[in-house]
Amino acid sequence: MWGRAAWRRCPRGLRRGREALLVLVALLALVGLLSVLRTHRGARAAEPGLPRTPRSGRRDPVLPRPPVPEDALGARGEAVRLQLEGEELKLQEESVRLHQINTYLSDRISLHRRLPERWNPLCKEKKYDYDLLPTTSVVIAFYNEAWSTLLRTVYSVLETSPDILLEEVILVDDYSDREHLKERLAEELSGLPKVRLIRANKREGLVRARLLGASMAKGHVLTFLDCHCECHEGWLEPLLQRIHEEESAVVCPVIDVIDWNTFEYMGNSGEPQIGGFDWRLVFTWHVVPPRERVRMRSPIDVIRSPTMAGGLFAVSKKYFEYLGSYDTGMEVWGGENLEFSFRIWQCGGTLEIHPCSHVGHVFPKQAPYSRRKALANSVRAAEVWMDEYKELYYHRNPHARVEPYGDVTERRQLRAKLQCKDFKWFLETVYPELHVPEDRPGFFGMLQNKGLKGYCFDYNPPSEQDLTGHQVILYQCHGMGQNQFFEYTSQNEIRYNTRQPEACVAVEAETDALVVHLCEERAPEDQKFILQEDGALFHVQSGKCIQAERTAAGDGFVPLLRDCTSSDHQKWFFKERVS
């Protein structure tokens, strides 16, 4: 699902200053102090079986939902398409340019709209002992978010969360400069119960903005939400119930898509997908594997997930601190979700998705800001958690090797202190579905031609969900890995395995062109090639060799099957780097 893979979060990061460090140190000290002070309160919820008195407060939502007329725009989460022209149309287009979300439409949809019921009907029958469940602080960081998407998030939390469970909503403004987020926002929020607004004094980036919010939180559980969400009925109880049962569980809601253009809520009650990653360390979504279905006792049991998307999750505050909260060496959003996922699993926790907890999230049209700095985050994750498997990542992203990623000494010390398991354990136990490349020396990297100098195998599928079926071409070798990365395996496959699922070079019957198909458990005959000692690439099934040739149209070069000769245009070799 491209929309979900393109998952982005709101605030951006800026460069970290010495000042920020000082603030952080002070905050961490405060966190430590607060957690000591709170130990007494925390102890009660952790001991089931003791008699306890019902808490004061109500099981009803913090705020009742005001009635919204049935015929109001998008009143039940349905798609809205405004018929606009002239000035109005311009304003709508402008809002999309600015936010990558149609905020012009959002401003015309009620902040209190209802969502259609899109959970498994069994969820409705679940009973909770509200007096036993821990309380939560909902932390929402934002940077220059549009008014209506932000406010709808806040109202949605207040109008769906039981009063007895919601300690507070903490909004963290990561130094926004838009006018509507200044006085006007403070004023609007001051009229709402349980809502606190915290302002950063400078741009912190989302990781540190969230930590700022977490450090002030009074609830037992931290629930992080993105700043353009809408909560489905009953979203909170399952998360808190699970953490009540198992303090080391980090639990994500099902993230339902809200369309960036029509604001249609596209949740569905079917089985949710779980998180994975590919060897570029890009987050991916997958169907629940059979082994996990066997483990689950019912369709509404939690689903274990190797990784999380990052924006939405609940975690015991104590356990979050034990795990080392966030890696504050990360400046921007991106890659931190994989780092946290590895850390949770390798250090003894579990990462789960609860099928009964649904939260809608507006996935923007495209990332509203550059992803460049997220590279350092991925490198930090690889350096601290992946052991020798980090090489598989570097092979596919050679430029990551030279990316400055700061100091990870403390994070490695944390790993040692918590006696975390190694990455091999993670791959074998938590994510056995992920194919681990062999990357034998001399058999991966750019697949370069000898006769046509400087040209390499190149495969550029039009999009992530349209990965197979296209032709392999030859293009000038660029040494950046990615779409020019291939691996020759001991199964005689030429794998295009920077992405998930893994793809393999194949020859379609009756043609002489090379295309890319999904790899299979055992390499099918049309995917078998023998890389001979003299550099010839022999296709076993057809008995022909791969040759570099100019295309019929004359506008480029392609590898084609031809009768074997001794031509240098039929000689190939792997190279890791350009120079």
Ligand SMILES: [Mn+2]
């Ligand atoms: Mn977002």
